[in-house]
Amino acid sequence: MTKEKYGKDSVRTKPFLKWAGGKRWLLPELQKYLPNRFNCYFEPFLGGGAVFFGLQPRMAVLSDLNPELxxxxxxxxxxxxxxxxxxxxxxxxxxxxxxxxxxxxxxxxxxxxxxxxxxxxxxxxxxxxxxxxxxxxxxxxxxxxxxxxxxxxxxELSTALSGADLKSQDFEKTIQQANKDDFIYVDPPYTVAHNFNGFIKYNDNIFSWEDQVRLRDSLEDAAARGAKVIVSNANHDSIRELYDGFGELMELPRYSVIAGPAGRRLPTSELLIFVGG
CATH class of the missing domain: 1.10.1020.10 (Adenine-specific Methyltransferase, Domain 2)
Known part of the structure; x- marks a missing residue:
């Protein structure tokens, strides 16, 4: 099977949807670490799809729990x-x-x-x-x-999505489909341990700390099958401990743009986790 290959300076279709936690801001930095070649692209927390549209792979499995999305x-x-x-x-x-x-x-x-x-x-x-x-x-x-x-x-958006299999399902079902030389990008809700008892609202559902653990386990299985993995997650001690020994961890600084006036948007950071290359 011919693997995808991308140039770092390619012009890509922009996302059409604004979505909380979107990763448009991350793309310039993330492109330094994206694999040059892979078979199929997997994104189990689709949201606004910024990374997908940045790559525009020929084959993709894109999923989210929100059926309307x-x-x-x-x-x-x-x-x-x-x-x-x-x-x-x-x-x-x-x-x-x-x-x-x-x-x-x-x-x-x-x-x-x-x-x-x-x-x-x-x-x-x-x-x-x-x-x-x-x-x-x-x-x-x-x-x-x-x-x-x-x-x-x-x-153009339709063309970019023409090779995408779109599913409303749990992240684990999507990740289980990935095999050797596939690429998985994961951007889950940023639940951390001991924060509001480790729960956060994800669409109409609760994304718990147990889901974070289940996600890590699912990604470990996919990596063992030979898939390449990049995870964006909260830069928190509990997340670092959860992914300890899984791959390379890198802290990425940014400004919070979640809500409120610009003067109240404070510098923060996120964690990137890499397995494979």
Whole structure:
């Protein structure tokens, strides 16, 4: 099988979705460590897909627990023209009254639901994805009014996703598919031990410290099969201890951009973990 090969300076399609914990900021640094060749790319916590779009591999298995997110990616891949038409309609009608009326009326048709989700993502407060206990999207309107961006090409996004198998499933099922010379990039929720009892909300589910351990074990199995692995995780003693002996650990400084005004965004750091090359 011919393995993927990438040039470090290639121009890539940008992610179309804003997502909490997205890794656009990481790409320039991460590209120094990406493998030049691999068979299939695996990303079990897809979110905004910044690393996937940075690589644009010919073959990929992309997954996330959020079924609406995966459905959106499938529509971008399979019906980019239909999605773009609906987004232009949302943009024409957008105002405060329309936003809240649309937010309250979730469609059932896949392409309409995908356009609904992306419209809300681009016009809600801070691009957050948040649902209440009934599973209803409840983020208030934000200040952005643009729904379709200048020079945005959903056909190019569709082409980038054409070789991707998109699944809504647990990370372990995705990682279990990876074999020798495949490449796995993992960016899990940043749960650490002894922090709120080791639990964090992940979509509508709880991502626990036990899940962090299960993730590490699953990645160790994949590495033993010959897969290449890069993990982004919290730079915390419990994570360092969890991955001790697994691979090379590197601290990466950054500024927090999760929420709040720029003056309150403090310097922090993340942990990168590498196995294979």
């Amino acid at each position: 995966i459905q959106l990616y499938r529509v971008v891949r399979d019906d980019p023209d239909g999605l773009e038409r609906l987004l232009h309609l949302h943009q024409t009608n957008h105002n405060k009254e329309y936003y809240y009326k649309t937010r309250a009326q979730k469609p059932t048709c896949p392409v309409e639901q995908a356009a609904w989700m992306l419209y809300l993502n681009r016009t809600c407060f801070n691009g957050l994805y948040r649902v209440n206990r009934r599973g209803e999207f409840n983020v208030p309107i934000g200040t952005k009014t643009r729904v379709v961006f200048e020079n945005e090409s959903f056909k």
